Amino acid sequence: MPTYSFTVNQQPVTVDAPADLAVLWVLRDQLGITGPKYGCGVNACKACTCLVNGKAETTCSIKVSAIQGKNITTIEGLANGDALHPVQQAWLDLDVPQCGFCQPGQIMAAVDLLTRTKNPTDADIDAIENMCRCGTYVRIRKAIRVAASKMP
Ligand code: FES
Numbered sequence: 346m347p348t349y350s351f352t353v354n355q356q357p358v359t360v361d362a363p364a365d366l367a368v369l370w371v372l373r374d375q376l377g378i379t380g381p382k383y384g385c386g387v388n389a390c391k392a393c394t395c396l397v398n399g400k401a402e403t404t405c406s407i408k409v410s411a412i413q414g415k416n417i418t419t420i421e422g423l424a425n426g427d428a429l430h431p432v433q434q435a436w437l438d439l440d441v442p443q444c445g446f447c448q449p450g451q452i453m454a455a456v457d458l459l460t461r462t463k464n465p466t467d468a469d470i471d472a473i474e475n476m477c478r479c480g481t482y483v484r485i486r487k488a489i490r491v492a493a494s495k496m497p
């Protein structure tokens with residue numbers, strides 16, 4: 346099988362994988378990184394969202410051959426030691442999750458938004474397409490606003 350090299354949470358990795366294997370399965374099954382979740386596999390639910398070169402992407406829909414040399418950040422790589430990322434801290438402070446399944450993807454999408462937009466409007470927040478079957482959208486919106494005020 347071909348090998349692919351990239352970084353995950355700032356650690357260089359090389360994996361043996363079929364070229365068309367989804368990055369989600371490389372992360373979960375080969376690297377044991379289970380923050381990104383499988384919900385649909387067809388770029389609809391966004392539970393598998395991670396940052397690829399700093400931009401939110403659905404890893405179920407990216408082939409491993411497309412990430413050669415790129416930098417992946419999963420929720421496991423957001424904190425700086427014991428210091429949570431402002432988005433993670435806001436999620437905790439506002440008790441956002443219900444079942445929790447969608448939340449790693451929600452947080453990564455929020456990080457992407459706040460990296461691009463310091464003071465997002467309601468429309469900017471509503472443009473996040475990550476689904477939450479538990480309906481935590483109101484708390485997500487509040488947490489993004491709190492996190493926005495704490496972003497460096
Ligand atoms: S698993 Fe649903 S978008 Fe990736």
Ligand code: FES
Nearest residue numbers: 444445477478479
């Ligand atoms: S918290 Fe349950 S799916 Fe979002």
